[in-house]
Amino acid sequence: MQKVLSALYVFIFLFLFTLCGCQSSSVQKQKSLVTDFSADFCAEYNDMKLKGSVVSNRQGVIGINITSPDTIAGISVNYKDGEAELKRDSLICSADEAYLPSSSFPNLLKNILRGVSDGRAELSTQNDESSCYNLKIDNGICIITADKSGNIAEAKIENEKFYIRFSEQKSLEN
Numbered sequence: 001m002q003k004v005l006s007a008l009y010v011f012i013f014l015f016l017f018t019l020c021g022c023q024s025s026s027v028q029k030q031k032s033l034v035t036d037f038s039a040d041f042c043a044e045y046n047d048m049k050l051k052g053s054v055v056s057n058r059q060g061v062i063g064i065n066i067t068s069p070d071t072i073a074g075i076s077v078n079y080k081d082g083e084a085e086l087k088r089d090s091l092i093c094s095a096d097e098a099y100l101p102s103s104s105f106p107n108l109l110k111n112i113l114r115g116v117s118d119g120r121a122e123l124s125t126q127n128d129e130s131s132c133y134n135l136k137i138d139n140g141i142c143i144i145t146a147d148k149s150g151n152i153a154e155a156k157i158e159n160e161k162f163y164i165r166f167s168e169q170k171s172l173e174n
Contacts, residue, residue, distance in 0.1 A: 033133065034150045035117045036172040043164040045105045056113045057172060077106040089156050103139055108162050111137040112155050116144070 021173070035058040037103065043050040051068035055061075064081040066072050078085045084100055086093045100107050115121060121133035121144055133144040139161045144154050154165045 016065070022024055028062040032150055033116050033121060033144070033152060034169070034171060035113075035172075037151065037169050038172060041154075041164050041166050041168040042107075044104070044161070045108075045163075046161050048105075050105065054109065054113075054166075055172070056117070058117045060114050060117055062110050062113050064109060078081050079106075085103060103160055107138060107164070108137075108160060109164065111139065112142050112144070112157075112164075116152065 011166045035056065038053065038055045040053050041051065043052075044154065049069065050072075052064060052066040054065075056064040059107050060079070064078075065076040066074070074088050076087045078087075078093055079097060082096045082097055084095055084106075086095075092137055097107075097110075115135045115137055121135040122136050124143075125129060125132045129149075131146045131150075133146065135144055137141040137157070142155055142157045144152055151169045152166055154163070156163045
């Protein structure tokens with residue numbers, strides 16, 4: 001009887017050990033999203049197509065420069081310390097961030113980048129090549145896709161008709 005119990009204990013131990021070993025090897029390590037970067041972008045916002053560049057860091061300092069379409073090319077928006085600065089040529093206007101429309105293109109992009117910097121993006125799915133994150137912002141749920149290095153490849157907010165794709169990313173981390 002003792003031999004049967006001993007064999008049963010060994011079998012249960014090996015079974016549990018095998019389960020734990022298999023489980024830990026199948027769990028992939030989550031790569032954190034890159035927060036300090038510069039990149040070019042192509043975006044669709046409502047029925048407009050935009051191109052430009054963006055610089056963002058984990059402190060929430062964000063610079064957006066629009067290069068296309070021609071009607072708004074040259075506009076730049078910089079966010080820092082709760083203030084937004086809009087520039088075009090030699091014209092500069094500063095205002096509290098709260099005064100800008102929450103569903104404007106620059107504000108939506110700012111909310112996404114700050115949400116990522118604040119660590120609020122939650123991993124949804126992951127494979128060897130990319131990861132998908134969900135980020136809740138005031139305007140809805142943003143779906144963020146990142147490459148295997150953690151660089152944000154694209155972001156989409158369905159109910160705001162907002163889609164942005166990043167390219168030529170460069171890390172600003174030391």
